[in-house]
Amino acid sequence: MSSTASTTATEVRRPNLINMLFPSVVSGIVFGVIGAAIFGVVINKITTAYSPDMVPNDDAVTVSVYLGWLLFFFIGIGAFNGIFKWGFGRHEPTFAEEMELAGKGQGLWRYFRWTTDHKVVGMQYLFTVLIMFFLGSMGAFMIRLEQSRPGAIFFDPSTYNTIVGMHGMLMIATTIIMVSGPFGNFILPIMIGARDMAFPRLNALSYWLLFTAIPIFLSTVFLGGFPTGWTGYAPLSVQELTPGMDAYCFLILVFATSTTVAAMNIVTTVLVMRTKGMTWGRLPIFVWGVVLSVILSLTAFPSFIVSQIMVVMDRVFNTSFFLAASGGSNWLYEHLFWFMGHPEVYVIALPALAVAAEVTTVFTRKPLFGYRFMLSGLIGIAVLSVIVWGHHLYTSGSENALAAPYMLDTELISIPTGVFFLCMVGTFWRGKVWATVPLLFVCGLLVNFVIGGITGIYLADLPTDEILHGGMFVTAHFHFTIVGSMVFGFFAGFYYWFPKMVGKRLDPLLGRLHFWLFEIGFVGTFGALFYAGLQGEPRWSANVAPPFATANTIASLFAILIAASVFVAAYNVILTLVRGEPAAADEWGAKTLEWTVPTPVPLENFEGELPVVTSLPYDYGSPTPERPTPAVDISGAMTQAPIQPQGQE
């Protein structure tokens, strides 16, 4: 594949252009397109030859095009090169080869190749997440445009249904990975004192699987779209004749594989690669949040994969898992989907809440108010979330006898959530509150999560669900939680860790503008939609009926503010990348390990020996003499940690 990397010069030498381009994302795309075409043509010919009407099976052709794209993309980007070189080649990779794979000496181009360095993967995830957010927001603005007046006026109802489905699925995919992807990859290994993740090549795989999934999903626009919204309910998903639905199914198969690979990587990394002295009781709360979230996703996503395989089989091979006329049942789909769907929102929530906790201690200069208490709250949320999915089926007509137990355990989740709130309030209380942009987003998260959580109680409660299920109240509730809380948590982490990841300081004025436009626009939009839902407006309304028109118009007007906030944030990022001022290595005065390494972070994270940790990174206000650096001993010698009463709570 390559000659050894360039020596110390950083310019790309012309003769190495071929080595740079192949393998890289460029060659991946070229190969992927060729492979997709080959598979498509071959399956087209085969299904036409075997069909009685000489018509190809469009769904089979579509699925095989996606398979071809996937397989050949990974061949083109060099994912299989390692197998041949080091698997069949019967020799272990040398240190120089590992470093080359980690992007040593390749400059910016390493972000466009199969690079194993967790920091590169983290940056790839970060920019992909931002782009996915931007695309998903476009879908949201289309929805608000259509719903601003009664009647299906801007878009034909089937176009609208496709837009709703694309917005939903893009945003769900984005929010699942938004914290664990960028920060779980870039920051987490440094935070636990490791040099990389446990499985660096799998790390690259998880990112490039996400990358290949995106064009698959966007291709639905050219294939007729899909009518089911992001939940993909059968039998509607089985019914459509245009192959756009297959894009949705395949996206999930690829995306869920990507997150499963990443989840296994994160769990293994935290299990075995914590540095000396970092016991489970000294793990920063951010790491706990990510670990709990990925374990939850390992439990939940297989059900999602299975449900989509069954939908694809119903579509391509005419099986009848979900068709009542042939003995199947739509309730099977609902249970499989929501068994994933409910834990999945906590997969989204746990890392964002953990980021909020992490950020708050830094900007209030206080220990976390009850580290173990908060941890028990997060664990309680994770465990309970697996057994509550039936509350999505209260009005399905099934499990009437189980409605009460599901109601009980769904409402029980409010108890560990309350623990989280107490710990957050306690961390703020009597701190030195430094109202930076990350802390503003944390405050927004707390305000919105209270509203989101309380409205969740309304939906969990059987009598109130009878007037709310399937209406815009549900939509407003999950936007308050997922967007108002979790995306705000992402932005808190984004503004907090950007100086470390990129090395530049985001403009605080634009950051504040972003926050206030977002918060005011968000509360206005979804507050109006709560009201519309209470009046009975159903979800997925291409045509907004006249009784709900005013509320929807108000919501659309507030959404303009949200749109403005997105563009302000984009401007901030671009401006900072182009001419932002450099950030300090210890930008905020935090005590976790990532702030002890220089910015930009060296390839192997820590120069010299790995640090030894002696306490939780939250010992602010400790009576021991002031320490300018975090509670680590980097001398390499084992030290007897002084017993710190606060550190043990």
Next chain:
Amino acid sequence: MRQHSSGFIIGLVVALVLGFGIVAVVALGFQSASGLGYEPAVYQVPKTGPDSATLNIATFPDSQVCHPGAPNPQIGWVTYCSGTNNEHGTTWELPANSTITVIIKQYDSATGLYNGFFQTVQGTLGGTATYTGKTNSGTYNGPKSQVPMDDIAHTFTIQSEPDDTTSPIFVSVPLIGVPDDASSNTNVLGNDGNQYQYPAPNVIEFQFKTGPAGHTYVWHCYVPCGNDRETPYGFSGPMSTTGYMAGTITVTNY
């Protein structure tokens, strides 16, 4: 960057303008992505008098006449189109407070009707429709208020938008199918200039009244005739796509 120069403010304004511009471009892009479903151009149904108009519709077993050049699978979909020469689509404008005469030429054969509700003629003047032609069970020649379920190929059903309690319209007329053994001996000129062969059509004629202007209605077919009659497939494809077996009617003053 504590002081923010005027260049900074200009850049912010540009970013906002550019951003909303992107939103507009995306909206236009979705509107023009015809694969997602499209709204045909509006056909203003010609008036035949101060308060009457006549709407000619034809229903074909495929879309060669009305959408020539459509890709697979759409080319094989049942299609409704309108106008005396099948040159218009499924989006119509009707005059307010008028009597509308609808003449439907039905070229397709019968399929099963799942919901007996739709075998009766509803909402027309006189409660009947006039049927002329042959089906599997015999010949029709005159007004009827109900048709046997096995003779029905499609329906033409107009329904109101939600909460339209001031001027609701509900019209449903079952359309009889040509016999299964009819030979395709009638030439129809397609929109691409070619002639296509179909069986001699059955003709269904009825009248209904429109109310005041400013109301929108939707219409579509309720007989499953998509791919593979088994539920839910029968309800898919053309039945779920505007421009084929679903459309919009707006009542205006003209």
Next chain:
Amino acid sequence: MSEPNIEGNAGNTVPPREPNHLLRAIILWVVLSVILIAIWVPVSQFILPTAATSLAVADSFTFSMLTIISIPVAMFVFVFIGYSLFSFRVRGRPTEDGVPLLPRPALQISWIGITSILCLFLVIWGLFAFYQETSAASTTNTLIVNVTAQQWQWTFSYPQYSATSQGAQLIELPVNRPVEFYVTSLDVLHGFAIEEFGIRVDANPGRTTNTAVVTPTQIGTYAVRCVELCGLLHSFMWESVKVVSVDSFNSWIQSQGGHL
């Protein structure tokens, strides 16, 4: 106002009296909660949907009760965070740390205790409210309405009268008589919902599900809407429901071909 300095503060003689932040915050919390509850009670009738059956009344009342209980919970977070942002804020990077507060076991246990009691109260209230209203069994007097959902129209029949509602998107129901809807679908999943009756059940292909037995008590016009995405014209599926006097209903059902 000064904080009790951790590292000792030479130079000040007597630090100014520290206001009791906790007390202030609690007072603010209680006052705001009371004010908001006092606002909610009269305003709620404009926010909650019309309730035309006793089930819907119970649903709306539960919603109201949940709101009244939630207001202090929400205010706890808003007030304490807001107070912290205002009173403990420093300009620029802090030069010293905050007070290292940590929760004592007594606080942790009592917090879990209080939230658990609150949660269980909500659960028990909700279960009672729901089962009281929905466990009413069908009697011989109950009007049975069969609903068939199809893409994209509801069709209704009244088997006890051998009638099928014809000709318009309108059905009528007699006031003060229990009614039960049996719902099925011919194609995909639909959601049968009458907001003002407080009933909602999915229409599943291949099986029949039923709503609770409810008794409309108010004459008026209400709407059936579809609440489960079912394709192109999902948001156009609609039926008008008129609750009328018994005599009006009888003449209407006869006009639909029914026999009394």
